Structures are given as C-alpha cells and as structure tokens.
Amino acid sequence: MILGSMPQIHLRNPYLSDGYSWLKGNLHTHTTFSDGVRPPEEVIADYERRGYDFLGISDHDMFVPPEHYQHLTRMVLIPAVEVTALGSHIQHLGVHQRVEPDTNRQIVIDGINADGGMAVMNHPNWEWHFNHFPHELMEDLQGAVGLEVYNGVIEHLDGAALASDRWDRLLSIGRRLWGFANDDSHEARDVGVAWNVVQARTRSVPDILQALKEGRFYASTGVIVNAVAIDGLRIRVSTENAERIRFVTRFGTIRATIDDATAEWQLPENPTQLKHWRYVRVECYGAGGRMAWTQPIQIESD
Ligand SMILES: [Zn+2]
Ligand SMILES: [Zn+2]
Structure with a gap:
C-alpha cells in the first residue's frame, strides 16, 4: 500500500446483469x-x-x-x-x-x-x-x-x-x-x-x-425498469416509460435530473464526498404520477 493513497470507492449493485x-x-x-x-x-x-x-x-x-x-x-x-x-x-x-x-x-x-x-x-x-x-x-x-x-x-x-x-x-x-x-x-x-x-x-x-x-x-406504481447497470462510478438506468429520472443520495438530495426514459450519471471521483453520500438510489417518474424506485446502491470504500 502506498502511504497517502486515496481509499478505493466502489458501488455495490444489487442487480444481476443476466440469467434472470x-x-x-x-x-x-x-x-x-x-x-x-x-x-x-x-x-x-x-x-x-x-x-x-x-x-x-x-x-x-x-x-x-x-x-x-x-x-x-x-x-x-x-x-x-x-x-x-x-x-x-x-x-x-x-x-x-x-x-x-x-x-x-x-x-x-x-x-x-x-x-x-x-x-x-x-x-x-x-x-x-x-x-x-x-x-x-x-x-x-x-x-x-x-x-x-x-x-x-x-x-x-x-x-x-x-x-x-x-x-x-x-x-x-x-x-x-x-x-x-x-x-x-x-x-x-x-x-x-x-x-x-x-x-x-x-x-x-x-x-x-x-x-x-x-x-x-x-x-413500482407503473414505470417499468428494464435494467440497472454499473460501470465503475457510472450508473445507467433504462426504463420503458419514464419521462424523468432522478439520482438521489443522502437525506434525499437530488444530484441529477434527466428528462428521458434512459439515464446515465457518473458520480464525482471524490472519495471523501462519496463516503458521506452513503448510497445512490434512482427515482423514475412517468405519466400520471406513475413511478419506479430502484433499490439503494451502496457507496463503499476499501
Ligand atoms: Zn394490510
Ligand atoms: Zn397495515
């Protein structure tokens, strides 16, 4: 280990990518x-x-x-x-x-x-x-x-x-x-x-x-999620029918809003800030107040 190196941050994705x-x-x-x-x-x-x-x-x-x-x-x-x-x-x-x-x-x-x-x-x-x-x-x-x-x-x-x-x-x-x-x-x-x-x-x-x-x-109350994928600090959510997708962290802070059925968002590469956020969850908003909530993706450090 190199003294003074930054802790390694990774996201724990509860979702599977295939075989389901x-x-x-x-x-x-x-x-x-x-x-x-x-x-x-x-x-x-x-x-x-x-x-x-x-x-x-x-x-x-x-x-x-x-x-x-x-x-x-x-x-x-x-x-x-x-x-x-x-x-x-x-x-x-x-x-x-x-x-x-x-x-x-x-x-x-x-x-x-x-x-x-x-x-x-x-x-x-x-x-x-x-x-x-x-x-x-x-x-x-x-x-x-x-x-x-x-x-x-x-x-x-x-x-x-x-x-x-x-x-x-x-x-x-x-x-x-x-x-x-x-x-x-x-x-x-x-x-x-x-x-x-x-x-x-x-x-x-x-x-x-x-x-x-x-x-x-x-x-869900009506929005259909197709996939939740994670690559490093990037989270990608694709849905059938969302009109807006939001990335939510600690105490409900909204970090990004994307008006589309598919959204990608990259967390900042700042370990101290990310540790403080603890988790990211995704809220998907569709027509007529319909929604979907993904599970929280935990932010973990080694
Ligand atoms: Zn009951
Ligand atoms: Zn009851």
Missing part, C-alpha cells in the same frame, strides 16, 4: 380471513387476470397457507402474514409459522427472523399524524429487510402512501433497507396500484424470497 427474468408481484393483500371483502379465490383470480407472477396473501395476524390455494393459480403464492395487533404493522414474508404479536416490535422482528422469514415495516406515513410507524422506533428496530415506500390503500386513507422520506432518513444513518411497493388491497379498487418486480432465476418461492432479501427488485 423480471417477475411482478404484490406482497400485501387481505381477504375475508381478516378485513378484506373478497375470499382468497376471488383475490387470486383478480391478480392472475392482471398478469401478476406472484402474490402474498397477508391477512392480519392470520396465516392463510398458500398450499390451500396454489392449485388455483399459475402465480407463485408467497407465504405472508401482516403482524398487526399491539403496535405498528410489520409484514412477515416467507412465513413458516405465524409470529405472535407483541408490544415490543423488536421481539416480533426477531421472531420473524427466527422463523426464517423477512420483516418489512409497513405504511410508515399512514394515519392523520403521518406517523403510523414512529420514526424513532424505525431507527431503533434492527433486523428488518425493508419498508414500504409506497402502500396503495393509503391513497384512500389519512396520511401519505409514499414514504421515501423515511427511507432516505434511515439509509442516511447507515441502515440497509430495501424499498417495497404494495397494494395492501382490501377490495377490488385497491388492486394494481403498487407492486414489486424481482430478478428471479426461477419462478419459485425460495428464488423470489432470495431476490427480495438481496435487493434484486424495484418498486
């Missing part, structure tokens, strides 16, 4: 097993008709085993529960056994991880105070894989469906969290608002869950 298919799915759905108005059969048929590849039925504190319904659909059914009672709602994905709600949400997340599942902090900006998930609690909790940056049903309720503000605050203090977008559908009008598109090697529960765990997916 993009699969579309919603991971947050209610049925008549809790407060949804339609039985699982109807909900499944609705998502299937719309061309989804996977679906997580996640009733409130109630596990609806996918094997009871898998024969009805070619979609991959992801085992899920929304842990609801006694506190802020937490999505349990990849359920083997339901986790008992507890006022201590760390115990819930630890239980989800012990089950071999993944925990996602749901609709942070729901409710009149825009703070369903108290921010200090989100900062304290350890072991969640992500949060919902967009929750469709909140469009019809108090608060904000969008929670990228929370995401930037958490990423900026060094938390590694993936952004999810879900319908949280309770009735027909809620279906098809927000979804996740994963890079999976096969159409199977383990492969889809692994892709979610590793951040090989993007969240």
